Amino acid sequence: xxETAYVCGNPFSESQxxxxxxxxxxEVWQSAWTEPGTVPPEAITDETIxxxxxxxxxxxxxxxxxxxxPFLSKPELSQGKDLDSFGNQDWRDVWEQLEDxxxxxxxxxxxxxxxxxxxxxxxxxxxxxxxxxxxxVTSDHGNAIGEWTVYGHPSDLPLDCLRSxxxxxxxxENNRTRELDEWQKNSVNADREEQLSALGYR
Numbered sequence: 001x002x003e004t005a006y007v008c009g010n011p012f013s014e015s016q017x018x019x020x021x022x023x024x025x026x027e028v029w030q031s032a033w034t035e036p037g038t039v040p041p042e043a044i045t046d047e048t049i050x051x052x053x054x055x056x057x058x059x060x061x062x063x064x065x066x067x068x069x070p071f072l073s074k075p076e077l078s079q080g081k082d083l084d085s086f087g088n089q090d091w092r093d094v095w096e097q098l099e100d101x102x103x104x105x106x107x108x109x110x111x112x113x114x115x116x117x118x119x120x121x122x123x124x125x126x127x128x129x130x131x132x133x134x135x136x137v138t139s140d141h142g143n144a145i146g147e148w149t150v151y152g153h154p155s156d157l158p159l160d161c162l163r164s165x166x167x168x169x170x171x172x173e174n175n176r177t178r179e180l181d182e183w184q185k186n187s188v189n190a191d192r193e194e195q196l197s198a199l200g201y202r
């Protein structure tokens with residue numbers, strides 16, 4: 001871990017990780033949190049490219065939030081994503097609304113697929129802008145859509161839909177096709193617990 005750089009979009013890093021354990025811990029959620037309550041994949045790509053171009057690390061982890069809700073193309077499906085009034089809003093995420101019958105399955109899946117495509121487009125851009133002999137594209141969890149009456153991704157359940165994730169091995173070559181934005185110069189005034197709630201964590 002001491003030779004690993006971690007570019008993280010998940011606010012859990014503040015309570016679960018110690019920057020001293022990594023060569024770099026870049027908590028992008030602290031500067032790139034945007035509406036409807038998430039970190040855009042472009043921020044993770046840009047900061048990963050920057051870190052890999054500026055330093056030499058044995059391993060680099062790029063933790064994108066997509067396809068995790070909220071869905072960037074359908075912000076109207078996500079309740080309670082206004083950073084100024086998080087505490088006064090409905091915290092049901094899209095999976096809870098789908099379970100309750102307040103959202104239609106095709107609309108939710110369209111938003112999910114859009115989020116996945118946008119995330120994968122950014123992974124493709126990353127692979128064209130860094131050098132790496134071995135790259136693994138995977139996920140930290142799957143998602144339930146009614147299997148055994150489960151929706152979303154609750155912890156500690158041995159369901160295949162939550163535990164089976166892709167494992168794709170490839171490589172990367174830096175063609176310098178990306179002009180990087182300055183995400184770390186942004187300032188986000190948002191409470192970490194509110195950010196986690198926006199992502200559906202309780």
